[in-house]
Amino acid sequence: MKKIFYKLIIVFLVVQVGYFAYSFLFDRDNEIISSENEQVVEEIIIPEKTDRIESIEITEGSTYGSLMEEMDIGGSVYMSIYAAAEDVYDLVKIRLGRELTLVYDKDTDEFKELIYQIDTEEKIHVRNSKYFEKENEEIATSSEEVSNYWFAEIIEIPYEIKVTTKEGEVKTSMYVAALENDIDERAIIELANAFQWSIDFALDPRVGDTFKFVYEERYLDGEYVMPGRILAGRYINAGEENNLYYFEESEDNMGYFDSEGNSVQKMFLRAPVEFRYVSSGFTTGSRYVAAFNVSTGHRAIDYATPLGTPIRAVGDGTVIFAGWNSGGYGNLTKIRHNSTYQTNYAHQSRFAVSYGQKVKQGDIIGYVGSTGFSTGPHLHYEMVKNGVKVNPYNEILPPGEPIKEDNRARFEETLEEYNKMLE
């Protein structure tokens, strides 16, 4: 027994010694590693030279020239930049609230690049050839000097795209449902715009309607910036399913198609007032507008919107009347769309078109008012078919252009993919 006990002690000691020896070596290794780390850290501390970047905000009353002067850029330089940019972007058009960014070279501190974000999609870069290679030889330059000139390039903003799916249920309005579900307001406006030929968001929504949609979210350097394109949408209105899918049929025909592959764009928009002007309140439609009603003699649809709300033409056409109507309509615009249809827009506060003018679908033709026989600001909208006032909601319009047969298979694939995401 004793022998076994001693053996165990010896084994125990060997293990202990081994452990200490190992720990000792291990610790030494750690020390070596950490001292190496310190050396690396010291190397990183040496600052790397970077370009100096200055931005100036475009304020009320400032101009491109005044801002450049404020940044101590000489007239000959900023005029050269202006001339170089002119062919691709007119710097006179810079917008209030945005900024001009000036880049100074890290070695010479010389001003070498002007950057301006034109819109959500693009930036213009005007660069000095001394510091930048001109990639596209076709680009116009400000001077004939080969050694040192300014040249402009439009560069698409490189958003990172994340595809997301959101949904909601309408208790008061789609707009409110979107906010309740943490959906970016701009995305829901885009969704409503995609449905603008099939749903009137002032009148159609019912409590219990549901919607679900797939869209792109745009990020820059990991930060969410804005919604991008709506890829697919489903709105179930009073039990009826409305679907749309984004599809690129060809380079010059891309847009939204329904489940049958017909373009969602139709001859008339469903409403003469845009979604964002009718849906921001706690409204469920019927309370908000007076509907078409033959028995009361109200052969029109009334949109109760704030004074000054833009009114849009529901379809392409020609203005056949824009003036005062003493019969109660007040300021009235009439648009003739074809030999069958005409639309009228009454009680306007002011006009945006005049007699004889051609208009496109969606063009602003005037602003909501309360002129004529009217008790408060609203738009009285009429549709006339072959001389008779009709309810625009009952007009069965031909479907939009179908996709070409050649693209049918590709469309079906797209449809299937999006439908999975909408389930």
Ligand SMILES: [Zn+2]
């Ligand atoms: Zn009315």
